[in-house]
Amino acid sequence: MxxxxxxxxxxxxxxxxxxxxxxxFFVIYIVFQIYPLFNTFYLSxxxxxxxxxxxxxxxxxxxxxxxxxxxxxxxxxAGNKGGxxxxxxxxxxxxxMGNTIMLWVGNFIPQILISLVLAAWFTNSLxxxxxxxxxxxxxxxxxxxxxxxxxxxxxxxxSGTEFGAINNLLLKWGWIHDPIPFVTxxxxxxxxxxxxxxxxxxxxxxIMLMSGIMGINGSFFEAASIDGATxxxxxxxxxxxxxxxxxxxxxxTSMIGGLQMFDMPYLYKNGTQITKHVETVAxxxxxxxxxxISPNYGYSAAAxxxxxxxxxxxxxxxxxxxxxxxxxxLKRKKQNKLL
Amino acid sequence: MSVSMSKEKAKxxxxxxKDIIITAIIVIICVVSILPLYILIVNSTRAGQDITSxxxxxxxxxNLFKNIGTLQDWTSTGKVEYNALTGYVNSGIIALSTTFLTxxxxxxxxxxxxxxxxxxxxxxxxxxxxVMMIPVQVTSVGFYQFMAKxxxxxxxxxxxxxxxxxxxxxxxxxxxxxxxxxxxxxxxxRIDGCGEYRTFFTIAIPMMKPAFAVQAIFAFVSNWNNYxxxxxxxxxxxxxxxxxPMMVNTILSNDKLADFGAKxxxxxxxxVPVVIVYLIFSKFIVEGVALGGVKE
Numbered sequence: 001m002x003x004x005x006x007x008x009x010x011x012x013x014x015x016x017x018x019x020x021x022x023x024x025f026f027v028i029y030i031v032f033q034i035y036p037l038f039n040t041f042y043l044s045x046x047x048x049x050x051x052x053x054x055x056x057x058x059x060x061x062x063x064x065x066x067x068x069x070x071x072x073x074x075x076x077x078a079g080n081k082g083g084x085x086x087x088x089x090x091x092x093x094x095x096x097m098g099n100t101i102m103l104w105v106g107n108f109i110p111q112i113l114i115s116l117v118l119a120a121w122f123t124n125s126l127x128x129x130x131x132x133x134x135x136x137x138x139x140x141x142x143x144x145x146x147x148x149x150x151x152x153x154x155x156x157x158x159s160g161t162e163f164g165a166i167n168n169l170l171l172k173w174g175w176i177h178d179p180i181p182f183v184t185x186x187x188x189x190x191x192x193x194x195x196x197x198x199x200x201x202x203x204x205x206x207i208m209l210m211s212g213i214m215g216i217n218g219s220f221f222e223a224a225s226i227d228g229a230t231x232x233x234x235x236x237x238x239x240x241x242x243x244x245x246x247x248x249x250x251x252x253t254s255m256i257g258g259l260q261m262f263d264m265p266y267l268y269k270n271g272t273q274i275t276k277h278v279e280t281v282a283x284x285x286x287x288x289x290x291x292x293i294s295p296n297y298g299y300s301a302a303a304x305x306x307x308x309x310x311x312x313x314x315x316x317x318x319x320x321x322x323x324x325x326x327x328x329x330l331k332r333k334k335q336n337k338l339l
Numbered sequence: 340m341s342v343s344m345s346k347e348k349a350k351x352x353x354x355x356x357k358d359i360i361i362t363a364i365i366v367i368i369c370v371v372s373i374l375p376l377y378i379l380i381v382n383s384t385r386a387g388q389d390i391t392s393x394x395x396x397x398x399x400x401x402n403l404f405k406n407i408g409t410l411q412d413w414t415s416t417g418k419v420e421y422n423a424l425t426g427y428v429n430s431g432i433i434a435l436s437t438t439f440l441t442x443x444x445x446x447x448x449x450x451x452x453x454x455x456x457x458x459x460x461x462x463x464x465x466x467x468x469x470v471m472m473i474p475v476q477v478t479s480v481g482f483y484q485f486m487a488k489x490x491x492x493x494x495x496x497x498x499x500x501x502x503x504x505x506x507x508x509x510x511x512x513x514x515x516x517x518x519x520x521x522x523x524x525x526x527x528x529r530i531d532g533c534g535e536y537r538t539f540f541t542i543a544i545p546m547m548k549p550a551f552a553v554q555a556i557f558a559f560v561s562n563w564n565n566y567x568x569x570x571x572x573x574x575x576x577x578x579x580x581x582x583x584p585m586m587v588n589t590i591l592s593n594d595k596l597a598d599f600g601a602k603x604x605x606x607x608x609x610x611v612p613v614v615i616v617y618l619i620f621s622k623f624i625v626e627g628v629a630l631g632g633v634k635e
Contacts, residue, residue: 021451
């Protein structure tokens with residue numbers, strides 16, 4: 001009791017420094033993040049095309065979600081209707097969201113399976129695996145490499161002509177007669193992006209799951225092996241159930257990451273080729289606002305708002321889990337002190 | 340007796356076999372992981388016509404410097420917008436200054452929240468937790484339009500200054516300060532007449548060096564690798580301003596360049612610095628990932 005009251009007296013004189021230390025963060029955050037966020041909300045209700053802005057209510061959302069040709073009446077100036085000043089959105093959000101989900105699921109499932117098995121092996125005390133730290137370093141390496149460079153490398157390797165390295169090899173071996181369009185083909189490019197994403201992220205997920213498994217009380221595994229449980233039994237009966245919160249957290253954070261997927265879907269292509277079949281939400285947003293001549297701020301901003309809502313729902317889960325982790329951490333600390 | 344012994348032996352034997360099989364699988368996965376990079380390095384040393392006739396080889400050639408020479412010719416004749424040295428300098432300026440700002444100000448913010456008691460302390464921390472997950476894509480329309488309006492496109496300011504506010508890094512720094520930084524030291528410093536800022540700069544930062552180092556490495560790598568922000572802001576694509584990832588991207592959009600050796604060399608040059616940084620700090624990085632949540 002006396003202690004807390006003492007603290008209160010002290011805190012009065014130093015509180016000002018608390019504000020001063022956190023001030024730069026908040027000033028910059030408000031200017032460069034909060035204001036742009038509100039600006040995005042505002043722009044989502046404005047028209048598209050040249051710099052003229054006109055209030056169009058929820059029309060951008062309607063155009064994105066349902067798609068309609070009626071939006072044309074809201075063009076920047078009537079004379080530009082038929083021109084290429086702006087592109088109409090015809091229920092685009094369904095398409096780009098579909099692409100995003102497909103690409104995310106397609107990379108997450110193989111990634112989590114590989115990572116779970118690897119993490120279980122790496123942490124199993126019965127197994128004697130030499131050089132674990134080297135393997136971990138190699139597995140994480142793809143994640144550290146500039147995505148633009150990885151994309152360029154894979155486009156070179158998988159280029160769709162007979163000169164592309166992989167096609168060249170397959171032709172030479174006689175496995176195929178015509179080069180496969182790994183970069184331009186609809187399903188081929190989707191699968192390639194899933195593979196590249198898996199390649200980039202499985203090391204990260206493995207390391208995160210390993211630290212999760214190592215947090216499980218070792219005596220469970222000891223008791224199980226004394227009772228004669230096999231490795232597989234231990235994995236399904238102990239590791240998986242106890243890892244559930246961490247797995248869930250991994251799924252949620254990966255989903256949030258997946259919703260933002262930009263680099264690979266945007267960069268894995270031949271030059272200026274248009275790749276609608278791998279256009280994710282983030283790529284769509286970027287393509288629409290990033291035009292010096294006639295940015296479609298309206299559609300872009302409306303898609304951003306929809307993305308924001310989805311992220312906020314997922315983020316709320318992650319937030320809650322972080323909070324719980326914090327509280328558990330505190331509890332454990334208290335217990336340690338008692339011990 | 341002997342029966343149980345042999346049983347035991349068999350068990351150990353099967354375990355050994357398991358060790359070998361599992362190690363082999365892991366080695367194969369690692370090889371597959373680095374194979375694309377190995378082929379990249381090998382191809383950057385091979386002559387262009389060799390690559391066109393035989394795309395994949397495991398044996399390096401002797402043409403690395405010739406390929407880099409070809410690349411330089413392309414640069415000087417204006418065929419490509421790729422210039423590794425300019426790219427290193429530009430990406431370096433952005434990555435180093437963002438890293439410095441991010442680590443310093445995130446450290447300050449975390450310190451302010453951990454060390455001091457003030458009315459809005461919990462509100463401030465809750466806010467940071469809440470905004471941590473907001474993806475950059477959500478705000479980028481508003482951000483870009485705002486920058487275009489005040490004439491800051493084609494400038495490094497919008498790429499560097501926002502680094503002062505990095506919620507995720509504040510979060511991790513707060514976690515590690517909470518668990519490793521004893522507040523008694525602040526008390527002691529006050530009694531000795533040390534000012535608050537001096538305490539932070541001369542006592543807290545040196546003590547928190549490991550945490551700062553991990554965050555600095557991650558900040559550096561992710562800013563060096565960033566394609567999204569620079570390509571959004573540097574809209575005129577000035578050769579003298581472009582970052583390395585942007586330059587690599589221009590290599591692909593040019594179909595007239597026939598020499599594959601030089602193209603591979605260009606990609607290789609773009610990943611060398613980051614791979615070197617990674618190999619030097621790999622232990623920190625892997626540990627940092629284990630701490631959780633460093634996801635882009």
